[in-house]
Amino acid sequence: MSANDTLEVIIDGTPVTVSQAVLDKYNQPGPRYTSYPTAPEWDDSFGETELRQAFREANAKPDPAPLSLYFHIPFCESLCLYCGCNVVINKHHEVALPYLAHLKREIDRTSAEVDRARKVEQLHWGGGTPTYLSTEQIEDLYSYIETRFSFSPTAEVSIEIDPRVTTDEHCRVLRQVGFNRLSLGIQDFDPLVQKTIHRVQPYEDTRRLFDYCREIGFESINIDLIYGLPHQTAESFSGTVDKIIAMNPDRIALFSYAHVPWMKKQQGSFARFLPEGFEKFRIFTQAISALTAAGYRYIGLDHFARPQDEICRAQDERTLHRNFQGYTTKAGCDLYAMGVSSISALEDVYAQNWRDVQHYYESIDAGRWPTMRGMRVSDEDKLRRSLINRILCHTVVVKSEVERDFGIDFNEHFAPELVRLRELERDGLVRLNDGRIEVAPLGRVFIRNVAMAFDEYVNRAEPALQRVFSKTL
Numbered sequence: 001m002s003a004n005d006t007l008e009v010i011i012d013g014t015p016v017t018v019s020q021a022v023l024d025k026y027n028q029p030g031p032r033y034t035s036y037p038t039a040p041e042w043d044d045s046f047g048e049t050e051l052r053q054a055f056r057e058a059n060a061k062p063d064p065a066p067l068s069l070y071f072h073i074p075f076c077e078s079l080c081l082y083c084g085c086n087v088v089i090n091k092h093h094e095v096a097l098p099y100l101a102h103l104k105r106e107i108d109r110t111s112a113e114v115d116r117a118r119k120v121e122q123l124h125w126g127g128g129t130p131t132y133l134s135t136e137q138i139e140d141l142y143s144y145i146e147t148r149f150s151f152s153p154t155a156e157v158s159i160e161i162d163p164r165v166t167t168d169e170h171c172r173v174l175r176q177v178g179f180n181r182l183s184l185g186i187q188d189f190d191p192l193v194q195k196t197i198h199r200v201q202p203y204e205d206t207r208r209l210f211d212y213c214r215e216i217g218f219e220s221i222n223i224d225l226i227y228g229l230p231h232q233t234a235e236s237f238s239g240t241v242d243k244i245i246a247m248n249p250d251r252i253a254l255f256s257y258a259h260v261p262w263m264k265k266q267q268g269s270f271a272r273f274l275p276e277g278f279e280k281f282r283i284f285t286q287a288i289s290a291l292t293a294a295g296y297r298y299i300g301l302d303h304f305a306r307p308q309d310e311i312c313r314a315q316d317e318r319t320l321h322r323n324f325q326g327y328t329t330k331a332g333c334d335l336y337a338m339g340v341s342s343i344s345a346l347e348d349v350y351a352q353n354w355r356d357v358q359h360y361y362e363s364i365d366a367g368r369w370p371t372m373r374g375m376r377v378s379d380e381d382k383l384r385r386s387l388i389n390r391i392l393c394h395t396v397v398v399k400s401e402v403e404r405d406f407g408i409d410f411n412e413h414f415a416p417e418l419v420r421l422r423e424l425e426r427d428g429l430v431r432l433n434d435g436r437i438e439v440a441p442l443g444r445v446f447i448r449n450v451a452m453a454f455d456e457y458v459n460r461a462e463p464a465l466q467r468v469f470s471k472t473l
């Protein structure tokens with residue numbers, strides 16, 4: 001293919017012509033902005049003392065933020081080769097016992113730092129595979145959490161489940177204890193793709209479990225898919241998307257496959273079968289077309305939702321928010337995270353726990369907090385974080401709103417960024433006018449690049465440092 005080759009695609013109902021040159025120019029390493037500043041900027045000068053100080057400050061605010069809680073269960077029975085998450089592979093389920101004992105000690109310490117008047121609005125168990133735990137362990141851990149925090153009656157209580165290891169009994173118990181939202185890992189239904197990524201998961205079994213979860217009354221079911229997996233083509237993936245549409249989930253997360261073999265060596269095994277450039281772009285844009293034609297709204301980055309979903313109203317009203325779990329209508333919560341590798345995000349700080357179980361156990365056994373690294377966020381970081389959130393959540397930045405919220409002169413404060421955006425405008429990613437920065441259809445696909453224009457750290461970093469991120473397409 002030459003740089004002059006072009007492709008016609010429909011993005012969110014609008015026909016767009018893209019050249020290979022533009023695709024290559026923007027398909028570069030970049031953050032996914034689950035935080036700003038992003039994790040590579042945090043360091044070990046921030047530890048237990050700083051985190052506990054931040055916890056005290058959060059309680060002492062005149063109007064303390066409600067809570068979002070995250071618990072990381074790292075175990076999986078087998079390794080999916082594409083996986084970029086923090087996992088511990090072990091078929092012997094006894095490994096969960098010491099883990100749960102340590103997690104409970106962390107829950108004791110963390111809950112002791114939280115004012116009980118602050119209500120939990122959101123709770124999430126992620127992994128790994130939370131349903132690696134037995135139903136008894138799930139009941140026990142959930143009630144342990146429930147007695148140490150105060151829950152709002154409208155809390156969103158969600159969990160990631162891997163249909164391959166989740167039984168009907170698991171689902172019944174999850175519903176009974178209080179989970180009201182599920183996220184099912186699927187990725188792709190194509191047999192060759194599944195075999196290559198070591199995740200064989202027949203459609204019929206997944207569909208049966210999905211229908212059962214609907215029947216027992218989960219309020220919202222999300223499905224995770226990945227585009228850009230080995231052997232995927234636009235045609236093969238459209239088969240998966242059609243099956244998903246037939247299942248009719250409330251939300252769909254369509255992640256771009258993050259290829260980071262320098263961190264996850266096993267990903268190297270299928271590198272030669274990965275779709276690249278135009279092909280990966282076609283897989284994504286074709287999926288957007290099929291999902292939007294079936295009535296889903298393309299929320300942004302990697303999320304789709306039914307139009308009646310509250311997330312769509314929040315996007316229209318510009319109250320949508322993004323955190324480590326993705327898009328959420330629960331803006332303004334402080335996230336307290338527990339478990340190995342988990343990340344807490346309060347208004348003023350980020351803090352991450354040790355990423356390996358050994359270090360995590362050692363610090364808890366020694367009576368310390370398992371904080372590995374973190375960062376206190378400056379006022380300038382908060383301003384830029386808010387802009388990046390506006391881009392990712394609302395696809396528009398209204399300058400007067402930013403000026404009102406932060407007391408700045410937008411054009412003066414962001415003069416270099418506005419120059420940078422002119423180039424993105426020429427390439428069709430944004431539309432600029434006096435009062436607003438609007439993300440154009442092509443910019444919705446390259447939204448990470450649009451957000452990057454306001455990232456002070458990434459624009460300062462050496463290109464080698466930027467390479468820690470996966471590519472933006």
Ligand SMILES: C[S@@+](CC[C@H](N)C(=O)[O-])C[C@H]1O[C@@H](n2cnc3c(N)ncnc32)[C@H](O)[C@@H]1O
Nearest residue numbers: 082083084085127128161162185224255257258
């Ligand atoms: C933390 S994982 C846990 C899901 C659960 N263990 C399962 O397999 O069903 C959550 C999601 O992250 C996504 N994910 C994992 N590795 C990824 C990668 N390298 N690139 C993009 N998405 C990835 C997958 O869609 C997965 O369902």
